[in-house]
Amino acid sequence: MSGEKNIYRRPLSLKKVYTHYCPGCGHSIVHKIMCELFDEMGIRGITIGVPPAGCAVLAYFYLDIDMQEAPHGRGPALATGIKRMLPDRIVFSYQGDGDLAAIGTAESFHAASRGENITIIFINNSVYGMTGGQMAPTTMLGQKTTTSPLGRNPQSEGYPTKISEALALMPGSAYIERCLVTSPASILRTKRAIRKAFEYQREGLGFTMVEVLSPCPTNWKLTPLDSLKFVEEKMATNFPPGVLKDIKASAKGSSGSNEQ
Amino acid sequence: MIIGEAAIRAGCRFYAGYPITPQNEITEYMAENISRVEGGVFIQSESEIAAINMIAGASAAGARVMTSSSGPGISLKQEGISSMAACELPGVIVNIMRGGPGLGNILPSQGDYFQATRGGGHGDYRTIVLAPGRAQELADCTMEAFDLADKYRSPVMILADGMMGQMMEPVVFREPKPRQYREEYTIKGAGEGKSKFIRGLILPAADMEAHNWKLFRKYNVITQKETRCAYEDVEDAQAVIIAYGTAARIAKGAIKRLRDNGFKVGIFRPITLWPFPESELQKMAESGIRKFLVFELNTGQMLEDVRLALQGRAEIDFYGRPGGTTPPPLELANVVARRLADKKRDFKHY
Numbered sequence: 001m002s003g004e005k006n007i008y009r010r011p012l013s014l015k016k017v018y019t020h021y022c023p024g025c026g027h028s029i030v031h032k033i034m035c036e037l038f039d040e041m042g043i044r045g046i047t048i049g050v051p052p053a054g055c056a057v058l059a060y061f062y063l064d065i066d067m068q069e070a071p072h073g074r075g076p077a078l079a080t081g082i083k084r085m086l087p088d089r090i091v092f093s094y095q096g097d098g099d100l101a102a103i104g105t106a107e108s109f110h111a112a113s114r115g116e117n118i119t120i121i122f123i124n125n126s127v128y129g130m131t132g133g134q135m136a137p138t139t140m141l142g143q144k145t146t147t148s149p150l151g152r153n154p155q156s157e158g159y160p161t162k163i164s165e166a167l168a169l170m171p172g173s174a175y176i177e178r179c180l181v182t183s184p185a186s187i188l189r190t191k192r193a194i195r196k197a198f199e200y201q202r203e204g205l206g207f208t209m210v211e212v213l214s215p216c217p218t219n220w221k222l223t224p225l226d227s228l229k230f231v232e233e234k235m236a237t238n239f240p241p242g243v244l245k246d247i248k249a250s251a252k253g254s255s256g257s258n259e260q
Numbered sequence: 261m262i263i264g265e266a267a268i269r270a271g272c273r274f275y276a277g278y279p280i281t282p283q284n285e286i287t288e289y290m291a292e293n294i295s296r297v298e299g300g301v302f303i304q305s306e307s308e309i310a311a312i313n314m315i316a317g318a319s320a321a322g323a324r325v326m327t328s329s330s331g332p333g334i335s336l337k338q339e340g341i342s343s344m345a346a347c348e349l350p351g352v353i354v355n356i357m358r359g360g361p362g363l364g365n366i367l368p369s370q371g372d373y374f375q376a377t378r379g380g381g382h383g384d385y386r387t388i389v390l391a392p393g394r395a396q397e398l399a400d401c402t403m404e405a406f407d408l409a410d411k412y413r414s415p416v417m418i419l420a421d422g423m424m425g426q427m428m429e430p431v432v433f434r435e436p437k438p439r440q441y442r443e444e445y446t447i448k449g450a451g452e453g454k455s456k457f458i459r460g461l462i463l464p465a466a467d468m469e470a471h472n473w474k475l476f477r478k479y480n481v482i483t484q485k486e487t488r489c490a491y492e493d494v495e496d497a498q499a500v501i502i503a504y505g506t507a508a509r510i511a512k513g514a515i516k517r518l519r520d521n522g523f524k525v526g527i528f529r530p531i532t533l534w535p536f537p538e539s540e541l542q543k544m545a546e547s548g549i550r551k552f553l554v555f556e557l558n559t560g561q562m563l564e565d566v567r568l569a570l571q572g573r574a575e576i577d578f579y580g581r582p583g584g585t586t587p588p589p590l591e592l593a594n595v596v597a598r599r600l601a602d603k604k605r606d607f608k609h610y
Binding site for chain 1: 273274276299301303305306307309310311313314315316317318319320321322323325339340343347447448449450451452455456457458459460461
């Protein structure tokens with residue numbers, strides 16, 4: 001036994017329970033890399049998270065950190081109250097497309113506008129998962145959902161929302177990146193992005209957000225492998241991955257998006 | 261602004277609010293004075309919805325918190341209040357009532373009684389509702405609201421109106437009681453220990469039911485221990501006016517005029533609207549008072565609680581002026597005098 005080196009293990013901050021997430025869901029991946037970061041950065045004890053109303057509503061059963069439930073869409077408002085009272089903690093709001101870009105648009109917009117030192121982890125799967133597959137603000141043109149059965153039509157349903165681009169326009173936004181979790185390389189890239197967001201928060205630089213394009217085999221009615229292709233081929237063209245805002249860097253745009 | 265000063269003295273460390281007439285003085289006062297509390301933070305939020313959710317987060321983080329608004333804004337806060345009740349989070353919500361429903365107007369009214377005492381958010385919960393009747397009570401009730409919110413881990417509402425807010429009377433701020441609130445109820449980061457979570461979503465029926473009954477038992481304790489009311493001139497009264505807040509001030513003036521003219525009328529003034537002081541009211545009926553007139557600045561809301569308490573035990577009548585008109589005491593005195601003098605129309609109308 002003495003010659004062996006542990007190179008990989010389940011993160012300590014991830015509770016030893018089965019999750020309810022579907023096979024192939026992006027939540028499991030993001031939960032894992034976040035827990036690895038809580039361990040590696042040593043921040044498990046000073047991190048407070050706000051789960052969404054959405055598939056990840058039970059995240060407090062999985063992430064071994066303090067968490068506080070929020071009404072649908074209001075995570076950034078709760079996170080604001082928490083962070084203002086406990087400025088030395090790492091505070092994040094973990095949200096889906098409906099939570100962040102539909103009902104919660106004002107709260108996310110204004111958290112960025114005020115430059116709140118919180119991080120939003122935005123899981124974008126272009127559909128409403130928990131409630132059974134309805135159209136989301138990020139549902140793409142032509143995409144069929146239970147409330148856009150003929151496919152999203154701009155005349156009646158409008159266009160998909162690119163929230164990261166919108167929030168990147170705010171002076172209060174310090175760092176916003178859009179990522180994938182479709183391959184080991186992109187998963188590592190996402191983990192680096194989340195780490196960077198937490199580091200910027202620690203430095204008090206302002207609002208940070210990481211948008212993760214996430215597979216949803218169940219509601220897309222695709223196999224898990226086809227879902228990964230759907231993210232890479234369809235979602236990534238509509239929602240280009242890359243750094244949208246970085247106040248420390250002079251360059252903006254889709255740098256590094258080719259690291260698939 | 262009395263409410264703001266009382267909140268500061270009670271150690272309110274976080275305030276979030278959105279401008280709406282007629283309560284902007286509270287928001288502005290908190291902006292100017294919150295820094296007197298150590299670590300105090302003021303945020304003008306983007307909406308009343310954002311404000312109630314910000315105070316929920318700050319409350320869980322261990323701070324005394326307050327938000328304030330008026331009718332339409334209080335409607336927006338209902339989901340958040342329900343959530344705070346479910347999660348057992350303390351907080352103070354101030355409603356300076358105005359004309360309604362809808363946009364209504366900006367004049368004093370008491371049309372939010374139902375909203376305050378029956379929910380107005382979804383689910384099985386109750387909100388302690390304090391109705392100050394004098395400037396001194398604005399101060400006392402506000403400081404008390406923070407204590408009650410902590411003691412019962414629950415949102416507490418202060419129900420006032422624009423006229424009450426404009427009153428200029430001498431006020432003495434009492435010494436605040438030291439805060440007693442257990443760390444185990446707060447979310448501050450797990451440190452080296454076990455993580456905690458605060459949540460209102462309880463999917464299994466048995467667990468949800470247990471939580472509902474737990475809240476129910478808490479509300480029963482509040483009902484037994486925290487009901488407050490006041491009454492005057494009732495020992496020899498032939499009729500008693502039931503009113504709260506500004507309506508009670510008008511009623512007091514009316515009673516003086518009535519007594520000067522030979523009508524023996526008293527006043528019963530609920531100070532907690534929830535829990536409603538029904539047993540005190542019933543005792544009054546049992547002691548021989550047979551005629552009660554409910555006077556509200558609305559079309560009849562507290563009237564229903566009075567009927568629940570007194571129906572079958574006394575005659576109940578009602579006089580109301582909704583929409584923002586605050587009638588002079590003489591108007592109310594005339595109404596009561598006419599009804600008392602009219603042998604053909606007694607009080608048995610409700």
